Amino acid sequence: MKPTFTLLVGLLLLSLTGCFATREARIESDYSYSGTFKRYRTYEFMRGQGLASDSSRLGEALRDAVRNRLRAQGYRPATTRPDLLINFQVFEGDMRFRGYMQEDLERWVKMGVVEDDETPDEYKRGYKPVRMLLSEGTLLVTLIDNHTNRAVWNGYASGVTVPNGPRGEIVLRRSVRSIFDQYRVFTEGYVGGGN
Template identity: 55%
Template sequence: MKPISTSAVLLLGWALTSCFAARESRIESDYSYAGDFKHYRSYNFLESNTTPDTSQLAATVREAIQTHLRSQGYRITARRPDLLVSYRLFDGAMRFTGYDQPELTQWIKQETVESEETPETEKQGYKRVRYLLSDGTLLITLIDRKNGRAVWQGYASNVSAPAGPQAMAVMRRAVRSIFDRYRVLSEEYQSQEAQLR
C-alpha cells in the first residue's frame, strides 16, 4: 500500500473545511437596553429542572462558553453570579425573532441603562426582525440573575454535523462566532486595563 503524502492530507482537510464554510449560516445577536453590561463580573450556568444534557456535545459547548467568558475576564461562581448562562441546540429549520440594534459595544459607550424610570420618550424601542434559521441552531442566552431578565442572546444557524470529532469542532466554531458578537470585558477586567494606562 502506498503511503499518503502530507500535501494530499492537507488538500483533503482544506476541501472538507471549505465544504463547511460554504454552507450558509447566520450568526446574530441582540441585547436588552436594560442590561448593565459594564458591571457584570461573574457567571454560572443555568441549571435545568429537566434531566441535564450530559452528552459530549453539550460538554463541548459548555467548555467553549467557559473559555470565551474566562478570556473576557468573567469568573465562574456558584454564589450569586451576576449572569446566568443558558444554551440550547435546536434541530431543524425555525423562524426566529431578533432585533435591529446598534452594535453592543456602541450602545455600552453611551453609558445608558434603561429602567422602569426611563421616560418613554427616551427609550430606544425594539425593531423586530424575523429570521429563517436553517438546520441546527445554537442559542446562547445571558440572564441578569438579579432581575431574572435575558440581557443578551447570540445564535448561530446551520451548526449541525455528523456525530464525532467533526461535530465538536463545529460546535466550538459556532460558540466562537457567537461570542465574537459579545465583546464585553468584565468590570474587573476593565478596571485592571484602566489602571495599566
C-alpha cells in the same frame, strides 16, 4: 481529448456543487436595553432539561467553549449569586425567530445608558423587531441577569450541523466562538489590566 475535457468539466461541476452545498452558519445577536453590562463579572450555567443538563462530551465541549471565552473577557464562574446565568439550546430544523435591529452592543455599552422602568418614554430606544428564518440547526445562547431574571443578550448561529464524535465538538467550539464574537463586552477594568 474529448473524454479528458468531459472529465475535467465533470470534476469542476462536482467541486462547485460541493461549495454550494456547504453553507456558512448565520451568526446574529440582540440585547436588552435594560442590561447593566458594565456591572456583570460572574456567571453560572443554568441547569435543566435538554442540552443544558447534557453531561455528554458534546454538552461539556459547549460549556467548556463558553467558559474559555468568558474567562478571556474577564468573567469568573460563581456558584452563589452569579451576575449572569447562561442557558443554551440547540434547535433542529428550520425555525422562525424574532430578533431586533440594533446598534452594535459595544457602542451601546460605551454610551453607559441603561434603561429601566423609570426611564421616561421619550428617552427609551424602542425595539425594532426583525423576523428571521433560521436554517436547519440553530445554537442559541442566552445570558440572563440573575438579579432581574431578564434575558439581556441572545446570540445564535443557524445552519449548524453537529456531527457525532470529535468533529462535532470542533463544530460546537467554532459556533460558540463565532457567537461570542458578537458579545465583545469585557468586565470593567479587565482590558486595562485591572483583573
